[in-house]
Amino acid sequence: MTAHTTSVTITQTTSLTMTVREAETTPAVKDLPPKPVTLEATAAKKDSTSKKLPGHISIPAQPYAFTFHPAKTALVIIDMQRDFLLKGGFGDLQSASQLAAVQKIIPSTLSVLQACRKAGVAVIHTREGHEPSLLDCPLPKLTRQKASPTSTRHTLVIGQEGAMGRLLVRGEYGHDIVDELQPIPGELVVDKPGKGAFYNTTFQEKLIGMGITHLLVCGVTVECCVTTTAREGNPSERKTLILGNDRGFEVCTLSDCVDGYVPSFKPASLEMLHFSDGLFGWVADSKSLVEELSTFAASKPTTQPCIDALDTASLTYALDIESLTYAYRVKAITPTSLVEILYARIEKYSEIDPAVFIRLFSKHEILARASELEAKYANKPRPPLYGIPITVKDSIDIAGVPTTAACPAYAYIPEKNATTVTQLLALGVIILGKVNLDQLATGLVGVRSPYGAPSSVFNKAYISGGSSSGSAVSVGAKLCSFSLATDTAGSGRVPPSFNNIVGYKPTRGCLSTVGVVPACKSIDCIAIQALTVSDARKVWDLLNVPDPEEWVGKLWRGQFKPAHMIYSFKPQFRFFIPPEEDLGLLTPGYKTLYLQAIEMVKAIGGKLVEADYSPFTTAGKLLYEGSFVAERVAGVGKEWLLEHADELLPSTREIYLGATKFTAVDVFNDMDLLAKCALRARHEFTKFDVLLVPATPVHPTHAEIEADPIGLNHKIGKFTHYGNLLDLCGITVPAGFDNGMPFGVTFLGASMSDGLILEVARMFQEKTRIKSGLP
Numbered sequence: 001m002t003a004h005t006t007s008v009t010i011t012q013t014t015s016l017t018m019t020v021r022e023a024e025t026t027p028a029v030k031d032l033p034p035k036p037v038t039l040e041a042t043a044a045k046k047d048s049t050s051k052k053l054p055g056h057i058s059i060p061a062q063p064y065a066f067t068f069h070p071a072k073t074a075l076v077i078i079d080m081q082r083d084f085l086l087k088g089g090f091g092d093l094q095s096a097s098q099l100a101a102v103q104k105i106i107p108s109t110l111s112v113l114q115a116c117r118k119a120g121v122a123v124i125h126t127r128e129g130h131e132p133s134l135l136d137c138p139l140p141k142l143t144r145q146k147a148s149p150t151s152t153r154h155t156l157v158i159g160q161e162g163a164m165g166r167l168l169v170r171g172e173y174g175h176d177i178v179d180e181l182q183p184i185p186g187e188l189v190v191d192k193p194g195k196g197a198f199y200n201t202t203f204q205e206k207l208i209g210m211g212i213t214h215l216l217v218c219g220v221t222v223e224c225c226v227t228t229t230a231r232e233g234n235p236s237e238r239k240t241l242i243l244g245n246d247r248g249f250e251v252c253t254l255s256d257c258v259d260g261y262v263p264s265f266k267p268a269s270l271e272m273l274h275f276s277d278g279l280f281g282w283v284a285d286s287k288s289l290v291e292e293l294s295t296f297a298a299s300k301p302t303t304q305p306c307i308d309a310l311d312t313a314s315l316t317y318a319l320d321i322e323s324l325t326y327a328y329r330v331k332a333i334t335p336t337s338l339v340e341i342l343y344a345r346i347e348k349y350s351e352i353d354p355a356v357f358i359r360l361f362s363k364h365e366i367l368a369r370a371s372e373l374e375a376k377y378a379n380k381p382r383p384p385l386y387g388i389p390i391t392v393k394d395s396i397d398i399a400g401v402p403t404t405a406a407c408p409a410y411a412y413i414p415e416k417n418a419t420t421v422t423q424l425l426a427l428g429v430i431i432l433g434k435v436n437l438d439q440l441a442t443g444l445v446g447v448r449s450p451y452g453a454p455s456s457v458f459n460k461a462y463i464s465g466g467s468s469s470g471s472a473v474s475v476g477a478k479l480c481s482f483s484l485a486t487d488t489a490g491s492g493r494v495p496p497s498f499n500n501i502v503g504y505k506p507t508r509g510c511l512s513t514v515g516v517v518p519a520c521k522s523i524d525c526i527a528i529q530a531l532t533v534s535d536a537r538k539v540w541d542l543l544n545v546p547d548p549e550e551w552v553g554k555l556w557r558g559q560f561k562p563a564h565m566i567y568s569f570k571p572q573f574r575f576f577i578p579p580e581e582d583l584g585l586l587t588p589g590y591k592t593l594y595l596q597a598i599e600m601v602k603a604i605g606g607k608l609v610e611a612d613y614s615p616f617t618t619a620g621k622l623l624y625e626g627s628f629v630a631e632r633v634a635g636v637g638k639e640w641l642l643e644h645a646d647e648l649l650p651s652t653r654e655i656y657l658g659a660t661k662f663t664a665v666d667v668f669n670d671m672d673l674l675a676k677c678a679l680r681a682r683h684e685f686t687k688f689d690v691l692l693v694p695a696t697p698v699h700p701t702h703a704e705i706e707a708d709p710i711g712l713n714h715k716i717g718k719f720t721h722y723g724n725l726l727d728l729c730g731i732t733v734p735a736g737f738d739n740g741m742p743f744g745v746t747f748l749g750a751s752m753s754d755g756l757i758l759e760v761a762r763m764f765q766e767k768t769r770i771k772s773g774l775p
């Protein structure tokens with residue numbers, strides 16, 4: 001690795017910092033806090049609850065008022081299963097038939113549940129229990145109580161046949177939730193093998209996916225699963241973004257909606273939670289909660305907030321998921337009527353740019369899908385992406401439709417959908433067609449395609465960016481709500497910047513790449529290009545399900561990092577920027593916009609800190625200048641390449657044939673170097689939470705790319721190339737215009753810190769108020 005000393009890096013960072021500071025006319029480098037920065041305590045202080053925060057609800061609680069935002073809060077109903085509440089169940093044995101107290105909380109829990117449903121607060125139910133094989137039940141849990149020499153109650157153990165089926169076994173009648181509190185479609189049910197809801201479940205992942213920061217807890221038993229979950233859920237430490245195991249949620253337990261099997265345990269358990277000014281969180285009565293939620297539900301605006309208003313007389317709603325879902329619900333549109341409008345828009349746009357779609361499905365086919373959805377969900381609960389129109393990059397398989405990867409010599413007709421396509425169809429989307437890309441997803445320019453070179457939606461002279469070119473244009477031109485794209489070198493982040501939309505590349509391995517043409521297989525990932533950060537987040541959350549068929553290299557999944565420092569009422573996070581040496585590549589217009597973005601990030605709670613950028617720079621060079629490019633050859637097959645090299649476009653051919661020169665020794669040397677970079681980058685990420693970079697330093701015209709197709713491609717990838725190699729997650733968000741052309745910034749986070757970058761990006765998008773896509 002190039003030996004960048006710390007002092008060099010500090011100097012580089014400092015020089016830019018000076019520029020920034022000068023712009024805001026405050027002195028000076030000396031003011032930069034020494035690393036590591038100590039942030040203020042994030043826990044809500046007494047004074048923060050005394051004033052009413054806009055959009056928030058405050059309820060009286062111990063040790064002081066509990067304040068939460070309904071959209072960021074989940075009601076968690078713990079284990080209200082027949083097995084714990086009804087005669088003949090597991091709780092009947094545990095408690096020696098002392099079930100009156102736990103049964104008494106059913107009505108109060110139900111009224112909270114109904115109030116949350118009306119107010120739009122997310123609802124999550126948990127169920128304790130085991131697989132029929134009991135292989136997920138540790139032996140002590142099975143036998144410890146029965147083994148007690150004085151045991152008279154534990155006549156049966158988990159898995160044995162009770163009055164309501166096998167005790168605590170999934171699928172049995174007793175394992176399910178009592179009739180009164182049964183989940184409705186759309187509510188999450190977390191099946192847990194342990195007492196705490198976090199252990200060996202997707203609970204934490206789902207909460208982070210949904211952007212939940214606050215929990216309201218009901219359920220049984222207060223001495224066992226309720227307190228185990230409430231105690232573990234709370235944030236106990238701040239510096240745990242990378243290591244550590246705290247969960248990072250603000251938890252309020254509802255005293256009249258929890259109970260257990262021994263009367264004296266309840267006050268003790270609850271006091272322990274709020275002891276010492278809120279050791280683990282809050283305890284509140286449900287009465288004022290229900291009242292406040294009802295007031296909130298009644299005052300909710302009748303139209304949904306939306307950032308992007310679609311400028312057509314025929315469609316008054318925006319194309320983002322939230323707005324369209326609302327429009328469907330109030331019957332302002334139907335999937336069929338939306339398709340009619342969008343098809344006309346697509347046909348009109350094809351006159352402006354004929355290179356967006358490689359295959360546009362016929363209007364007949366798309367209308368058939370719309371009618372199918374209408375019939376299937378008539379008078380039934382709708383899936384979360386019901387009637388949402390999307391496009392799919394043509395390197396992602398749709399069964400029976402050719403996958404070309406913009407390379408006719410490579411094209412094939414897949415028998416199966418890519419996993420993500422199957423998931424999206426089950427969620428209710430309408431696929432409009434397959435969109436253009438740089439050949440074999442190699443390139444960041446978007447012009448390397450025999451199906452034409454798409455242009456930025458803002459100016460035909462400028463490139464769309466790639467490789468997910470058609471994806472970004474289809475979203476930017478408001479032809480669809482979002483596009484399924486991919487990102488290896490930055491393909492999911494660059495075109496969004498050139499088209500004024502959001503591009504999100506989750507941590508590798510979150511979304512399945514089964515059925516995606518490999519570019520650089522070990523680092524490929526699915527990207528979502530959308531109009532809003534919330535939409536990108538929603539799609540990620542919905543698709544983030546482990547795929548057993550996923551390539552072995554991506555099977556590893558870590559634990560999602562909590563993001564509580566930005567979830568408090570006064571968000572705080574640390575961010576880092578590249579050194580001046582790299583930022584010097586920005587055009588003057590982009591530089592101005594980037595400096596403005598830095599100020600904006602400070603305004604939403606970011607603190608600029610110092611760190612070492614050299615591991616990022618070194619890793620970035622490896623992607624095309626090192627032997628990793630040989631993985632692209634492996635992806636298509638060396639024999640195939642040599643046979644079909646003449647049929648590739650000149651730039652693709654040059655890159656692929658150039659990659660055949662590397663030896664196995666080169667690959668191992670580079671793997672070693674990359675591992676060192678990744679380790680060092682991970683260390684740097686302990687000093688900051690977010691790396692804020694310009695999505696690209698320049699936006700070339702078609703003519704400029706023709707003159708220097710490969711050199712300019714490298715330049716465009718200056719701030720994206722290392723993202724997947726170092727296992728980062730990243731999201732590009734619109735950040736302004738230079739002479740009518742858009743600019744985007746990218747928030748990069750360490751592996752599994754998706755929740756954090758999404759929240760920062762959301763705050764940034766909210767703050768800039770830039771409307772996505774074409775005006």
Ligand code: TIU
Nearest residue numbers: 079094128220221224225
């Ligand atoms: N008390 C007791 O045995 N409880 C459990 O095993 N589970 C729950 O508390 N839900």
